[in-house]
Amino acid sequence: MLVGGLLVVVAGLMAFFPSLGDSDTTVDWISIPLVGFPIIISAILLAFASQESRSRKEILAAPIRLFTLCASLIPLAISTALFFDWLIMVDWDLMYNEYALQKEYLWIESIGVSWHVGMDGLSFPMVWLTTFLVPVTIIMTWNEKDGATYHPLLLMMGGALIGVFVALDLFLFYVFWELTLIPMFFLILKWGGKDRRYAAQKFFIYTFCASVIMLLGLITLYFLQPEGNGSQYGTVTGRTFDMTVLFSNASAYNMGDNVFLGKDMQYVLFAMLMIGFLVKLPAVPFHTWLPDAHVQAPTGGSMLLAGVMLKMGAYGMLRIPIAIFPDALIFYQDIIMAIGLISLVWGAVVCLGQTNLKRMVAYSSVSHMGVILLGIASMQPIGYAAALFMMFAHGIISPMLFAVCGAFKHHYHSMEIGSMRGMARWSPFLAVYMMFAWMASLGLPLLAGFVAELMVLIAYWPEYGWWILLPGFVLAITAAYYLWSMQRTIFEGGDEGQPPESLNGETPPDITLSENIGMIILAIFTVIFGIFPFIALGMMDEWTVAFFEGVFKKGGI
């Protein structure tokens, strides 16, 4: 009944929104169902729930939670249906700078801003991942305190994240880019750990500072582009924020010896944009906000942060600077490779020394993001496909890692690796999930992470030769810290058979039903994408081929 009611709401909104636009009458599957609906519904729920007294909130938590779950299933259903062509036929085999399901409505005409959305092989996997993770996260953290506002915040986070991935307008992109900060800030601030005040502020300020530098780059780029006529161009400034126009201009000028805006300008703007994306990714030396944010964030926040929010950095790199400034990428190739390698090595080595389980997992994310940078720096089509698949695979595996950490914290009231020994005895289910997630993250064949790592190494070889030993060695370190931490938690150690001190003598429980459901869903999809990577990889390959033809002017895989 709830779902039925929600569907009516969605249909009503969808009928209303396109009537604002002028011309084409095809159904807009993105603006309202994927972006607007989650944000609007969660904003209404938050405004409604925050007015209630504490005791009323307790009572309201259950229905709101259920309602939020149902609401979050709608975008999932729609994005899945779009993939399988159940709703309409969508042609995902696109040329460079072509997008499926495009829609454009003029927004601020004087400076050329429009609500322009669309998806291609780069953004669709990320959109699906987000729609998939939000309900899983809600199920996983079903019993989180103050659920009346917690779960709507997760939903809002999902809507804002999808907005980042579908935006085809620089202004709109930036709006969603910043909008994602606000729900996450509150998730950390209100549900975080002991140092949440510090962590939430650090998270917000760090990423905000980086993105204002990015915004200055975007504005400079905006005024440097050629003026034109057309509905997308601003009536006052004569320029446009529309990405598609920008890409086609850039692509037309980047021919032979011609360089769009000139080499010098490209290097400066590329660097400015990359600062924003590298901090979000995060890459060493800009990574220090991540461990703090992760350790303090609640489980749900961590899952979305690691699962999707970090990928915004990689997505933004591929979407904007690399597409517009390919020559700058060639100039900076070695530097990006170096940053990638340093992130990979640094993240892994720091992991070895961590005693806090969640901190270790957070640093392993830094390490894995280094792999994405290596794929980008390789300048090989297969490297790009690998980077995309790494984004996707890490987006499924890392939420599971954090789910395990969250369950651990929930039931053992501690995050210290040494505090619990012989977990398998008390919590067999949690032990199994932990082992599974750890194995997936260290790249066990037949699980999703392995495919991406292998492809990156393949792409790495032709470009950098024997340097390949370094990432290869790091993957061994990865295995080391994961196996070592597992040995210290799951299996029995010195004081055998004693429950941990943090429980004060109680018998440790196993994980709850909702945690079980959430983790098993994540585990199943890790296996599915490990065995059948081509489900997602096919689309990514096509996108890579088109991207290389359009941007680097050379053939693909």
Add this chain to the structure above:
Amino acid sequence: METEVFSTEFWQAFAPEMVLVVGLVLLFIIPNLGEAKFRVPLTKVRIPWLFGGRRFKSTGSPALPGMLGTATLFVALGMMVIETIDGGLSTTTVTSGDVTLLQIDAFSRFFEIIFLAAILMASMASLDRVPAHTFKGNKSLEEMYDNRRQADLYILMLTTALGMCMVALSQDLFVLFVGLELASLATYILVAFHKESKAGAESGVKYFIVGSVASGIGLYGLSLLYLEFGSLQLSTLSANWADGSILATIALGLVLVGFGFKVSAAPFHFAAPDAYAGANSPIAGVLATASKAMGMIGLIRILLVIALPDTGTDGSAIWIYTLATLSVVTMTWGNIAALGSTNPKRMLAYSSVAHAGYMMAALTAVGAWHWGHVEAPADYAEAIVAAILFHLFVLVAFKLGAFLVLGLLEMEGGASRLSALSGLARRDPLIGTSMFIFMLALAGVPPLAGFMSKFLVIASIVSTSVGDQWVNGSISFSDLHWVWWLALAMFINSAISVFYYLRIGVVMFLDIPEEGRRKPLPYGASIRMAIWICLVATIILGLSADTLIDMCYRAAESLKLA
């Protein structure tokens, strides 16, 4: 259209301002109506005189002056807005002999709307919140609020509004100065109006002394200008500026000191934090928005209309470099000082110093455009001015809104410590969330109005630095004009500012309310309504800015910069 003073057209064109005058007169008369009788000398006949004596119940009501003042402002503002939206606004010039005194055009009307909107919000917020004397125990409303004190407050507010409107309308620097002083003197008293606290009186005196020194210096500059050109007409000055000697440049510098104080630009900003901290919050909000806009008019008139280097001598180009330096110093100083202040009102004061720096950076860009280093069409300058106007307008929404929230807190005790805000989101989620949204808007987080304004200002600066250099798709980074670095400075500064804006959010959402502040907030219907209006404006002007941007452009066009 040209008209003489006090002709029929004059009354028609200046109807909104006349509403203010009528309201002012009524405020003098109505609260004083009472049962006084006049005894005819040598007889026992007493004629009812009505003026003075024991007040009638209706005229003695403490709520009456507030109602009257607010209604006056509302009517005047409504007339102006309707006139602007209808497009029925025609340029009207008032002359006396061969001297042009006032001019109604899109530019002046826009500023008048800013002034009246800010003062209307402040007067709504003050409707029932200025107690006559310190009181203990339970007393009736009549005892707590004295209608004479309320009348004083609203008379001063309307005087401020009238003076500010005069500044906006003036076409002659002398008239401008008279308007400026009318508004300034009223604000000096308004700052000291909170006489129960030591800080109120002290800050009023400080503000008065520093302010009168600044306007004295400005007046000296004006007299030098008169010495040089024999007139203070804007049109005469701008036509003859190129022939001016070094005296004109010196005079320009002195006049800038006067206006620099009003926009609270460094190094003339020292009185501002004290004044804001001592004044009632709504009054502080007026200082931070309307008073700043008034100073901005002065800067725009002097720098852009009179002394654009294109028409000026080489010597006057020095103001670009001076202004660029001052803008960077102002924004950095404001932000760094705000980082260290634990008093939310001082923090907002310093943040408004920083905002003054942003607007001065934009003014520098206009100068750079005109100086000829940049090959660009004329509408670049208009875009910059429009961005400044947009910024000034939306400041009324979120900066004043933030002050009003502090005003609500003042109703139950002081708001001079950060801990006064602690747990606000828990005590009153709507007010807490509004305050957080105002903070985000001040920091420039999309999609709020504060982001749009900062975005427009920065974009216009960048557009000037880039100019029309797009030649065959290849330019070098060093080809950009140096004002680009001002945009970078603005970005670095707004990154710094996030620290202290966010701190308020954290305190509101995380901390436990301090002792004595566990109860729900006082109700205050009118102040809450003002906060709501500010909140809605902050969000709406961020999401659909097109109408306001158009309005700003029309206002900027009417300056005829090119």
